[in-house]
Amino acid sequence: MNFDRLRHISERTEVGEQREVLLGVTIPETPGSFLDFCSAIGKRSITEFNYRFADTAEAHVLVGIQMAAGKDRVALVRELSKRFAVNDLSDNEVAVLHVRHMVGGRSASLPDEELFRFEFPEKPGALLKFLNTLGDGFNITMFHYRNHGSAYGRVLVGIQIPRGQMSNFKKSLKQIGYRHWHESDNAAYRQFLVS
Secondary structure (H helix, E strand, O other), X not given: OOHHHHHHHHHHHHHHOOOEEEEEEEEEOOOOHHHHHHHHHOOOOEEEEEEEOOOOOEEEXXXXXXXXXXXXXXXXXXXXXXXXXXXXXXXXXXXXXXXHXXXXXXXXXXXXXXXXXXXXXXXXXXXXXXXXXXXXXXXXXXXXXXXXXXXXXXXXXXXXXXXXXXXXXXXXXXXXXXXXXXXOOOHHHHHHOEO
């Protein structure tokens, strides 16, 4: 037994006992849509969030949401489906075992994209605080979050920061108060996530 196997067992248990729902959601690719979607999820605990800009019209998001055993899943999917195209992938073996770890990939070069790494506190509302404080002046082009069971979630975010707006962006980061690192020159980012 090693940590990779323990993580696999934990993930399978959460989905198998219906304590996690895995959704593929299509939202408009416009500033503010991510905030609208997260507001629709509400204060439920998010176990993972995967997104990478790929199209100017639609954004495809893979999100894991922690649920009370057997409760709330149908109601959540029904509620989200009123506003977004939702595909419940919780029982899809390919999605559960593979796709959730492969979402993303390269994107065409996006003007003014900057990469940041954050530590979000592991508490409901942390993502909404981040998005509400940023507002809709900055376009999120990539987002990856995975709950690792610690006090802080590790988050990787691509953000388009228009020329001349970096100082305003930094003011927003100061207001949010989460630890962060500017990673735009990171070799892995350059090799695998941008064209």
